[in-house]
Amino acid sequence: MNEKLLTFKDKLTGVWQQKSKLQKSIIISSIILFFVVVGLLTYFMSRPNLVPLYSNLSPAETGQIKETLDAKGVQSEISNNGTSIMVPNEMVDTLMVELAAEGVPDSGMIDYSYFGQDSGFGMTDKEFDVIKLKATQTELANLMKGIDGVKDASVMINLPTESVFVGDQQEGSSASVVLNLEPGAQLDQEKVNALFHLVSKSIPNLTTDNIVIMDQNFNYYDLNGGQNTSPGTSYASQQEIKSQIEQDIQRDVQKLLGTMMGQDKVVVAITTDIDFTQENREENLVSPVVEGEDEGIAVSVERITEAYTGNGAAAAGGVNGTGETDVPGYEATTESSGDGDYERIEERINNEVNRINKQIVESPYKIRDLGIQVMVEPPDPEDPLSFTPEREEDIQQILSTVVRTSINKDFSEEPLSDEEVASKIVVSVQPFDGKLQTEETEAGQTIPLWMYIIGGVLLLAIVILIILLIRKKKESEEYEEDDIPVETTFNVPDINNEVESETTVRKKQLEKMAKENPEDFAKLLRTWISED
Numbered sequence: 001m002n003e004k005l006l007t008f009k010d011k012l013t014g015v016w017q018q019k020s021k022l023q024k025s026i027i028i029s030s031i032i033l034f035f036v037v038v039g040l041l042t043y044f045m046s047r048p049n050l051v052p053l054y055s056n057l058s059p060a061e062t063g064q065i066k067e068t069l070d071a072k073g074v075q076s077e078i079s080n081n082g083t084s085i086m087v088p089n090e091m092v093d094t095l096m097v098e099l100a101a102e103g104v105p106d107s108g109m110i111d112y113s114y115f116g117q118d119s120g121f122g123m124t125d126k127e128f129d130v131i132k133l134k135a136t137q138t139e140l141a142n143l144m145k146g147i148d149g150v151k152d153a154s155v156m157i158n159l160p161t162e163s164v165f166v167g168d169q170q171e172g173s174s175a176s177v178v179l180n181l182e183p184g185a186q187l188d189q190e191k192v193n194a195l196f197h198l199v200s201k202s203i204p205n206l207t208t209d210n211i212v213i214m215d216q217n218f219n220y221y222d223l224n225g226g227q228n229t230s231p232g233t234s235y236a237s238q239q240e241i242k243s244q245i246e247q248d249i250q251r252d253v254q255k256l257l258g259t260m261m262g263q264d265k266v267v268v269a270i271t272t273d274i275d276f277t278q279e280n281r282e283e284n285l286v287s288p289v290v291e292g293e294d295e296g297i298a299v300s301v302e303r304i305t306e307a308y309t310g311n312g313a314a315a316a317g318g319v320n321g322t323g324e325t326d327v328p329g330y331e332a333t334t335e336s337s338g339d340g341d342y343e344r345i346e347e348r349i350n351n352e353v354n355r356i357n358k359q360i361v362e363s364p365y366k367i368r369d370l371g372i373q374v375m376v377e378p379p380d381p382e383d384p385l386s387f388t389p390e391r392e393e394d395i396q397q398i399l400s401t402v403v404r405t406s407i408n409k410d411f412s413e414e415p416l417s418d419e420e421v422a423s424k425i426v427v428s429v430q431p432f433d434g435k436l437q438t439e440e441t442e443a444g445q446t447i448p449l450w451m452y453i454i455g456g457v458l459l460l461a462i463v464i465l466i467i468l469l470i471r472k473k474k475e476s477e478e479y480e481e482d483d484i485p486v487e488t489t490f491n492v493p494d495i496n497n498e499v500e501s502e503t504t505v506r507k508k509q510l511e512k513m514a515k516e517n518p519e520d521f522a523k524l525l526r527t528w529i530s531e532d
Contacts, residue, residue, distance in 0.1 A: 007530050014526070018519060050077055050086035053095060054105065056151070057083050061105035068104050069095070133157060140202055144177070144195065149185030154178045157203055173206040175199050177213045192221045238276050241365060246270040253372065253402060257395065265377045267432075273369035275408070278362065285356040300350040308342035366408040372399050373426045381431040392427060399425045 019027070053076075054065060062082050069076045069087065074095065077086040087095055099105070123131075137155040144153035160171035177199065181187070187195075196208045213221045250270045257266040289297050374395065378387035400421045407416070514521040 003530070010526065010530075011523075014523070048075060049089045050075075051089045051092055052079075052084050053087045053092055055080070055084045057085065057105065064105050065099065068099065068102070133159065136202065140177075140199060143198060144179065147191060147195070149182055149187060149191070150179055151182045151185075152180035154180075155199075159203070160205070172210055173203050174210040175203060175206060175212070177211070179213065179215045181215050187215075187221065189224075193223060195221070196223045238274070241276075242272060242274050245274065245365070245367070246272050249370075249372075249402070249406060253374070253399070256398065257374065257376070260394075261376060261379075265379075265432075267375040269373040271371040271373075272367055275366040275368045276364045278364045280361050281359075283356070283358040283360065285354075285358065287354040287356065289352065289354055297352045298349050299352045300348075302348040304344075304346040306342070306344035367406050368408060369424070370403050370406050371424050371426075372403065373428075374399065375428045375430070375432075377432045378429060384429070384431075387429050392429065395427055396422070396425060399427070 016024070054061070057065070059082050062078060062085055065085050066076060066078060069085075074087060074091065078084070079086055137157055140155045140157075141153040144150050144155075154177070156176045158174045160173060177195065179187075192213070195213055196211055199211050199213075200206050200208050208223050211223075215221075247270075249272075250268050253270070254263075254266060254268045257268065376387065376392075376395065378384055380386040400418075403421050403424050404416060409415070510521070513524075
């Protein structure tokens with residue numbers, strides 16, 4: 001048995017020695033990799049599958065659940081910076097029911113269910129007010145959590161102290177809200193307005209002006225997009241809008257003139273006067289049905305005609321109740337003689353007209369005035385005459401069109417005259433001396449000389465390193481070629497006259513084998529020696 005082991009060991013040693021360095025490295029790496037893979041598979045297969053039992057927990061809740069699970073002997077892990085707790089997958093449902101029956105986790109927050117469970121007769125008014133306030137804050141926070149994008153919310157309410165005196169004016173309530181938004185979530189203006197109204201309608205004597213809402217990143221939210229903000233905030237917003245409008249017009253004019261003259265040949269500056277007034281008005285107008293005519297369409301017509309012929313006709317009619325004994329409202333009569341005619345025609349016509357009710361909301365951000373200043377460099381800076389008057393006239397026409405189409409038009413006013421438009425445009429033609437100096441200075445300072453020197457040294461070092469690597473690689477290849485044994489062949493002349501016997505044939509086969517396959521021949525010799 002020992003001889004066989006020694007023989008196997010010798011064979012294995014011989015095979016190992018015959019392998020090259022590369023083959024030995026591959027074999028050793030494969031064995032190590034095999035054991036590593038087997039170890040990892042064993043570790044992951046034996047490890048329990050942990051899944052979240054609760055998520056988004058506070059540190060107090062996580063500690064309470066962890067303590068309860070450890071007391072039960074359940075394996076658990078804390079993850080997500082202490083906000084989640086992991087348990088084996090097969091125990092999730094059971095543990096969730098058991099912990100809920102035990103009242104775990106206890107968040108410590110008071111809601112309206114407290115009044116139906118823990119309230120008693122010994123509670124004072126002060127205690128009741130504190131508990132009611134805490135419950136209101138908790139319920140408001142829970143309502144806000146239901147809004148898409150809100151992960152958690154904290155509400156702080158300040159209620160004024162009620163005065164026992166009738167003459168004292170009661171102060172208003174106030175509220176502060178801190179939202180914990182989900183990663184990447186943003187609240188649009190409709191959701192912000194809903195939060196303001198939700199808080200203001202849940203607390204008595206609370207106006208939206210006394211509500212502050214912010215998120216975990218200290219971003220404040222305003223009602224109606226900041227229309228009720230302070231004057232300082234409004235001024236900053238107006239200046240930002242004014243700058244944005246000027247930049248848009250400047251970019252368009254710069255692009256247009258730059259295409260004509262060259263981007264480095266034109267400099268544009270824009271100044272604007274913006275009307276930020278927002279007007280809401282209602283107009284009740286009455287106009288004729290037919291344009292240019294004062295009369296409308298007759299809806300109803302009533303005509304009364306009276307005629308009388310005979311004695312005393314001239315005295316018909318009179319003034320109502322002018323006599324001393326006359327009754328007011330009755331026509332007085334006077335005595336007259338003679339024959340006469342009397343005729344009275346009365347006509348009542350109801351004309352229909354156009355009644356127009358307009359509710360107009362005029363938006364702000366109207367451009368009341370606009371000024372454009374343009375500096376143009378001649379095509380040949382050394383020759384001012386290279387900029388022709390025709391080209392200047394084209395630029396004036398382009399800028400005039402921009403001014404006319406940008407300034408807000410009031411239909412009740414006359415359009416701008418050519419002189420007024422020309423007064424809002426300034427075109428200056430001159431060489432850009434400052435630009436040339438700046439370009440030369442920037443060209444001289446952009447890439448200094450020492451950077452070129454460092455770049456050359458680095459490039460030289462990289463080239464030398466590449467040459468050394470190539471030389472080392474060639475030397476290693478030559479060394480491997482030297483290690484490979486060189487097979488030498490011998491030409492043995494055939495002896496045709498010799499009579500080949502069985503021993504001679506075997507001898508020739510062994511010689512041929514030793515020449516062509518020395519490794520197999522060595523193995524065969526070791527086998528014979530071990531058998532002997």
